[in-house]
Amino acid sequence: MSNSNEGDSCQICKSKDVNPLLKWNRFSISECRQCKVVFATPLPSDQELNDFYQGFLFNKPRENEIAKTLANRKDELIRLFAWTNDLKGKSFLDVGGGTGMAYKAAKDLGLIAYYQDLDEQAKTFTKEQFGLTDEFILTELEGTDVKYDCVFSDNVIEHVKDPIAFTNLLFTLVAPGGTMVMKTPNARNTEMYFNPIISIKGYVLRAIKDNNLPKALFLYFKRFWHCDPPRHLYSFTAKSFDHLVGNMEETELTHEVSYYRTPWFSNTVTKWIFRGDSGSNSIKSILIRCLVLPIIPVEVILQTLKWLLLTLGILSPGGLVLTLRRTKR
Numbered sequence: 001m002s003n004s005n006e007g008d009s010c011q012i013c014k015s016k017d018v019n020p021l022l023k024w025n026r027f028s029i030s031e032c033r034q035c036k037v038v039f040a041t042p043l044p045s046d047q048e049l050n051d052f053y054q055g056f057l058f059n060k061p062r063e064n065e066i067a068k069t070l071a072n073r074k075d076e077l078i079r080l081f082a083w084t085n086d087l088k089g090k091s092f093l094d095v096g097g098g099t100g101m102a103y104k105a106a107k108d109l110g111l112i113a114y115y116q117d118l119d120e121q122a123k124t125f126t127k128e129q130f131g132l133t134d135e136f137i138l139t140e141l142e143g144t145d146v147k148y149d150c151v152f153s154d155n156v157i158e159h160v161k162d163p164i165a166f167t168n169l170l171f172t173l174v175a176p177g178g179t180m181v182m183k184t185p186n187a188r189n190t191e192m193y194f195n196p197i198i199s200i201k202g203y204v205l206r207a208i209k210d211n212n213l214p215k216a217l218f219l220y221f222k223r224f225w226h227c228d229p230p231r232h233l234y235s236f237t238a239k240s241f242d243h244l245v246g247n248m249e250e251t252e253l254t255h256e257v258s259y260y261r262t263p264w265f266s267n268t269v270t271k272w273i274f275r276g277d278s279g280s281n282s283i284k285s286i287l288i289r290c291l292v293l294p295i296i297p298v299e300v301i302l303q304t305l306k307w308l309l310l311t312l313g314i315l316s317p318g319g320l321v322l323t324l325r326r327t328k329r
């Protein structure tokens with residue numbers, strides 16, 4: 001039997017013990033038996049990624065949700081960076097800042113906040129919505145001498161072709177005594193079972209296209225989610241983050257891996273029904289909403305059960321956090 005992963009070793013821990021899971025378009029998705037990272041081969045070309053991301057990343061937030069999102073972002077940053085009261089004069093950089101929520105939250109908390117993103121639409125939105133000026137935009141990650149006390153990167157590392165090089169690069173931006181926080185989806189988490197719309201529609205039904213039905217169903221229990229090339233090229237585990245840090249060039253650091261839960265009702269029909277959108281008053285939209293109403297009680301039960309099982313430590317949470325601290329010199 002031909003094995004498309006022959007000769008491919010794990011990019012994170014360098015092990016050659018790799019288990020091919022499934023086909024995904026022209027890609028193969030495999031799992032490393034040592035560090036358990038799930039990854040795509042072959043890696044897409046830079047041109048392919050450029051084409052894929054044209055206008056893809058920017059998702060304009062709804063006006064009525066901005067204040068709430070900002071408040072949540074502030075709480076989250078305080079928790080992730082373990083910030084106490086004294087933030088004056090501290091600098092913050094959001095790498096892959098998107099719609100600027102973390103930039104604005106950090107700025108409101110009193111930090112000197114900087115923003116970086118490749119997406120011009122996102123940059124323009126952040127300028128117009130949150131008063132971002134060019135002086136606080138980092139255009140090149142490479143070759144800068146400026147160091148930041150806090151570097152943040154939210155759900156970016158799973159998109160990059162070389163996660164170790166990416167982490168090395170970001171860590172060069174961290175000042176002595178500074179902290180870097182990276183968030184990413186948690187590979188093979190069990191929280192996803194309670195979001196069937198994503199786990200079944202986004203992964204199982206999608207997997208049937210390039211694989212057979214029994215295999216797609218079997219893989220549902222192998223929990224291959226969050227790796228969907230050319231979008232996500234990796235899906236990390238806590239163990240893979242330990243290996244990633246071990247393979248970094250930098251040694252003057254400490255690290256820890258923790259978890260985060262996905263927000264209540266994220267990616268649910270219930271949220272969509274109550275959210276409303278520009279077309280929500282059309283007859284068709286109202287009819288669709290009425291038809292899917294019976295899903296609400298099912299989702300309420302699933303979300304409550306999920307919350308309970310996560311709290312009891314029975315489910316594994318949907319997200320991973322890697323925190324790196326540069327040793328003071």
Ligand SMILES: [Zn+2]
Nearest residue numbers: 010013032035
């Ligand atoms: Zn590995």
